[in-house]
Amino acid sequence: MNGATLSPLWGVPFAGLLLSIAILPLVAPKLWHHHYGKVAAAWALAFLVPFAMQFGPSETVHELVHVALAEYVPFILLLTALFTVAGGIYIRGNLHGSPALNVGLLAIGAVLASLMGTTGASMLLIRPLIRANDNRQHKAHVVIFFIFIVSNVGGSLTPLGDPPLFLGFLKGVEFFWTAKHIFPETLFIVGALLALFWVIDSHFYRKEGVLPVDPTPDTERLGFDGSVNFILLLCVVGLVLMSGVWKSGVTIDVYGTPMDLQGIVRDVGLIAIVLVSLWITPSKVHDDNQFNWGPMAEVAKLFAGIFLTIVPVIAMLRAGVDGPFGAIVSAVTRPDGSPNPAMYFWATGILSSFLDNAPTYLVFFNSAGGDAALLMTTHAATLAAISAGAVFMGANSYIGNAPNLMVKAIAEDRKVRMPSFFGYMLWSSCILLPLFAIQTYIFFI
Template sequence: MQKKKIRPKAAALASLILSPALASAAEFDGGSLSPLWGVPFAGILLSIALLPLLAPAFWHHHYGKVSAAWALAFLLPFAANFGVGFAGVQLVHALVAEYIPFIILLTALFTVAGGIHIRGNLRGAPGLNTAILAIGAVLASFMGTTGASMLLIRPLIRANDDRVHKVHVIVFFIFIVSNAGGALTPLGDPPLFLGFLKGVGFFWTAQNILFETLFILAVLLALFYFIDRHYHRKEGVLPVDPTPDTPGGIGFDGAANFWLLGGVVALVLLSGFWKSPVVFDVFGTEVGLPGLVRDVGLIAIAVVSYKLTSPKVHADNQFEWGPMAEVAKLFAGIFLTIIPVIAMLKAGTQGPFGAIVSAVTRADGQPDPAMYFWATGVLSSFLDNAPTYLVFFNTAGGDPAALMTTYAGTLAAISAGAVFMGANTYIGNAPNLMVKAIAESRGVRMPSFFGYMAWSCAILVPLFVLSTFLFFR
C-alpha cells in the first residue's frame, strides 16, 4: 500500500528550505568519511570515563555542558563541510527518530516504577539478595530492563543499607537485571524491539536464545550468591540498621502504577503490531502514526503517574529527577556524536571500519556467528546497543525471514551480543547509568568507569568466552 504522507507546517517549511536530495538524506554513505569524525564520540566516552575521577566536582556540575560541547564539536565542523541543511537533516533524524522516543520510553518507565514503593525492611542476606536479582531477571523481559531496574534498585539498596560491603550487589544487579534479564522478548531491551519492528517474531528470541540466557543468568546468580555469602560471613552487618522495621510487613504503595506500567507495555506492543499508512515528514525524517501515538501515550502515562502518586511514596522512594537528567544529557551527546560512527560502520567492507565488518564473515562468504556475537557485543559495550544491533542485522543481510531461519544462528549471536554485552560498561545500556546514579545518591560508592570495567572483564568476559564455545561456534 502506498504510504499517505501528511506534512505538518514545520515539515512544509522544511521542504522549502531543504532540497529534495537533503530531505531524503537522513541515511548517508559513510564510506568516504575520515575516521577522524569519530573523535567527538571517543571524546565523550573518555569524558564519561575520566572526568569523574580527575575532576569530580567539575563533572558533577557541568557534565551536561561537556556533553553539549562534544556534540557541537561534531555538528559545527560537519555543517561547515557538508552544509547546514545536510547537518540539520542528520540532527533532526537523530533526535526525532532515535533519541526522543528513547528518552520518552525511559522517562515513562522511570516515573512509573518510581511511583511504586515496596514497603517494609527487607534483610539483605545472601539468599534474599539472590532472590531479588532472580525476580528482576524475570521481570526484565516483561517490563524492560529499565522498568525492572527502577522498580527493584531502591528496595535492594534499602535492604543492604546495613551491610558494610555492598558495591558487588549493585554491580551484579546491573549485570543481571539491567542487561541479561531482558534478552527474551522485544519488550526487554531496545535492540530486540528494533528487531521486532524490522519483522523478527515476538517470541523468536525466547525460542532461540533461551538456553544461552538461562546459562548466563544461572552462572551469574550462583557466582553472586557465593561472593555475597563470603562478604556477609566476613563482615556481618552494622550494629544499627539505618532502615527501621515498619508495622504491617512487606507491601506496596502506589499500586495504581502497576496498571500504568501495563499501559506502557501495551503502547510499546501496539506500535510494533499496528501498521498505518499515515506518515508525517519532519525535516526529512519520517514519523509513523503508531510511533507518534506510542510516544504521546507514554508522555501522558508519565504525567498521570507523577500526578497520581502521593508525595509520601516519592519521598519514601527518595524519587528525584537527577538520574534521569544525567542519562538524558549524556545520551543526547552520545546519540549525536555517534552519527558518523554508525555511518562508517554501515559502509561495510569499503568503509573506514571495513576490517570490523570483514571479520564477521568466513572465507566461504558465510556469516560467522562467533564473530557476530563478539563484534556486536564489543561495539554495544561502547556504542548504544540499539543502533549497533541494526548495523549487524543489516550486515547479515537485513532479511528477517532468512535471519530467523537459514541464518538463525547469526541472528541469535547478534541478539545475544547486543543484550548481554551491554553490561560491559556503564554506557552499554541506559539503565546502567541510571542504577549507578541512584546508588550514588543513596551513598553507595560505585566503581569508576574503569573500575566497573574491571568487574566486567573479570566476571563477564570469561563467561562470554565460554558461551561462545557452547552456543555460537
C-alpha cells in the first residue's frame, strides 16, 4: 500500500474511533461502558470493508495478518504479562496519602518505569497509591500526575521503559544510549512535575482539613504478598531483552508477515508467564488487589481498533513529503536540509499523543535517516528529540500510551472520579505543554 496515493479520507475511521473514545463516555456513558468493544469493531469495519473493496481480499488479509502478528499480538501479550504479574503483587499495610508520601511513591514509580516498563510500574503502584488516598476528598489529581510521571515520562531511560525505545533498540540504538542522552531532559520534567504536584496536593490536603475516617486502617505491617511474581517480572524483562539481542536467523513467513524465532519464543514465554502467575498467586492476593480483567479487556478491545484503523494513517506518514501529510514531514527539516531537533520533538510528540507512539517513533526515526549509528553520533540531538517526544508526550491524552487507559480504568473501578477525555487534556495542556515549551528552549534549540 503506497501511502502517497491515499486520500486523507482513509483517516476518517481512525479519527472516528478517537472521537468516540473522547465523546461517548460523556454523552452516553452507559452505552459506552457496555458496548465500547462494538464501537471499536464498527470503526475497524469502516476501514476494512472499503479497503477490501479497493485493494482486494488478498491485500486485506495480508494487512490483517501483519497487524495481528507483527504488532498487536506482541503488544497485547507484553501488556497482559505485566498486568497479570503486577496484579499478583499486593503491597500490604495501609499508607496514608500525605503530600510527602504521594511524592515519594511517584518518584519511586518514575525510577521503576525504566526498569520494568511503564505498564509494569503503573500496575504495581496504582492500587496502593489509590488505597493510600482512599480517605482523601480530592484524589483525581493524584492519578493524573501518576499517569504523567509513572505511566509515561519515567519510562524514557531504557528500551524496557516504553515500546518506542524498544523499537529503537531493535534498530541498533545502544541499550544505554537514551539514559546517557536524555537523562537531563527526563530529570527536568520529572522534577518539575513532582514540584508542581507537591504544591497542588498540599493545597488540597490543607483544604480538606480534618480527614474522614480512614476506610482501610492499619492492621498489618508494610510488606509484599505474592512476592514470587517479582521473579516472573524478571522473566518478562529477560524475554524482552532476549528478543532484541538474540538473532536466531530462523524466520517463518505467515501470509507475507515474517516471524522471527526469537519473537515467537518471547510471545510463547509471555503466555506461559501469565498462566504460571495465575496458577501460583494465592486467590487472596488477587482479592486484596481487587484484581479483575476489566481494564485489560478495555485496552485490548480499543487498541485492536486503533491498530487496524491506524494502518492508512501510518502509511500516509511514511510516504514523507510526497504523502498527504507531507507538510508535517517537511516541518521537521531546516532550509539547508538538516534535521531540526525542536520540530522533531514536537512533531513526534503531538502525533504520539493520539497515534500509537511506537510506529510514530519509527516514522520520524526513518525521516531522520534511519541510520542508528549516524543518529547516535552526528544527529544525537535529533534522536534525543524523537525519543523524548514519543515517550513524554504520550501523557498528553488518555490514548497516548496504553497504561494511561489501564490506570484510568482501575481508578474509576475504585470510585475515583476521573476527568473526561477532554477534561484530562485540559490538565495536560495547562501543566505539560508549558513544561515541554521550556524544555524545547533549554535542550533542543
